[in-house]
Amino acid sequence: MTIKSINHVAIVTGDIDEALAFWRDALGLPLDHVEPVAAEGVNVAFLPVGGESAVELLEPATDDSGVARYLEKRGPGIHHICLEVDDIEATMARLTAHGVRLINEQPQARDNGTFYAFVHPKSAGGVLVELYQQPAQD
Numbered sequence: 762m763t764i765k766s767i768n769h770v771a772i773v774t775g776d777i778d779e780a781l782a783f784w785r786d787a788l789g790l791p792l793d794h795v796e797p798v799a800a801e802g803v804n805v806a807f808l809p810v811g812g813e814s815a816v817e818l819l820e821p822a823t824d825d826s827g828v829a830r831y832l833e834k835r836g837p838g839i840h841h842i843c844l845e846v847d848d849i850e851a852t853m854a855r856l857t858a859h860g861v862r863l864i865n866e867q868p869q870a871r872d873n874g875t876f877y878a879f880v881h882p883k884s885a886g887g888v889l890v891e892l893y894q895q896p897a898q899d
């Protein structure tokens with residue numbers, strides 16, 4: 762298995778427009794789009810960086826979402842780092858063999874066919890790590 766890239770760095774903000782004043786306006790990153798992700802109770806802004814990575818701004822859309830609780834507890838800032846891998850099951854098996862705790866025991870599927878799983882921050886020095894496997898393109 763191969764770790765291919767840092768797919769995205771996700772940042773929690775209470776207000777996407779406020780965050781865009783830095784990431785888009787001051788820094789000059791392009792804003793690709795903003796979309797609601799109802800399943801997670803968030804709005805997400807996608808700002809591509811180079812060809813392979815993105816900054817994702819997460820804004821809670823509901824008061825009871827995980828991101829809303831995170832924001833209340835820890836304030837705005839970096840939420841997680843996402844590594845793109847070519848084989849998520851092999852990556853998860855490798856981590857488990859190393860005694861690493863996973864939040865998702867099985868890969869989860871997004872609507873677009875991407876598989877993802879989160880590693881428990883307690884096993885990663887306090888960093889929430891997301892694994893991504895993009896759908897096969899043919």
Ligand code: CO
Pocket residue numbers: 769771817841843891
């Ligand atoms: Co993510």
